[in-house]
Amino acid sequence: MKRYTLFLVTLSLVLLALAGCGGSAPTETSSSSATSANPPGPQTVKISIGDFDVKSPQATFVTGMKYHFVVNNVGKHHHDFLIMHRMNTETMVMDDVYKKALAFIYNIAPGETKTLDFTFNHTAPAGMLEFSCHYGGHWEAGMYQPIVVNAAQGASVSPYPNGGMPMDDMTASSASGKCDAPVTVMIGADNTFKQSSVSLKVGDTLTINNGTQQSFTLTARPDAGLRFTVVDPGETEHIPFQKAGTFTLSSQEHPNATLAVQVASTPGATCGFTPVATVSFDANYTDPKNQYFFTPKTVTIKEGQSLTLSNLADYNLTFTSKPDADLGDVQLDRNEHQLLLFKKSGTYTISCKEFPTQQITVIVQKGADDDN
Incomplete structure (x- = not known):
């Protein structure tokens, strides 16, 4: 009996020891599982853009989160989608507008869907940023939606510098102060x-x-x-x-x-190719009687200087000058622009073949600086 009792005691001790060793296995499994867990993927936001509005189901975002924007054009016009500071860009060429954006999708055709992945790395209070389209007259027609960006919980993040506009580091003139040969x-x-x-x-x-x-x-x-x-x-x-x-x-x-x-x-800066003026053929969708127009109506430059002509209409257009300024027929697709170099002094009228009543006057004076 004593031996049997001793055997039971010994067996109990062995079982307790094994149980103690086996109890460590779940702890190791839990630790391994936590290590291999994947971080959450980007958050998808489906946005529709039309003629002329931007509709996002979400208007408040947080820093550090990866967003996957799915943008569908439900309108009849081509549109862009930009994340940028609220600003009127009516007299700007689109290349310069894109430089002001934090991110953008270029040229979404009617019925087309394009995507953009973006992470906000600063906060943006109300009034700083918006989803928008700045293609010819679209923003002025109301194609924007304000957004707010808050700091993620526990994060210390500053607002976007420069009001949410990227700093332009490009130099307008050459390092030597002289222009470069064409x-x-x-x-x-x-x-x-x-x-x-x-x-x-x-x-x-x-x-x-x-x-x-x-x-x-x-x-x-x-x-x-x-x-x-x-x-x-x-x-x-x-x-x-x-x-x-x-x-x-x-x-x-x-x-x-x-x-x-x-x-x-x-x-560097090529001689004659630093434009001194910008002219846009723009659209106004809020006034059907005056839907297409040049802005400004008159510019004054000097011999050897150039201006930028930008087509912000929804059509491919052809522009001509009278008298002939040696420009030829300037054919601009939608959203395209071109530098126009004026070599001779005079007063020129530039018109659009498709909309002949719309014209701009270019006054070219004598006496341009040699470096221009």
């Missing part, structure tokens, strides 16, 4: 560039002369930040390069015909 490249009858490479500085403008009977839609690899540019038959286009690096310029129509563009980081 660089021109011809597209020949064999649909190739007549030079294999060119060298520029940041801020310089490259001139492309199309000597063929075809149109060329220019592209750059890697992305050089170029605006949408179509060089039509017999047309000359001026293309500013605002990024340093080595780029391969080609076209959608002839991707194998390439031009190497080396852009040095030294700031």
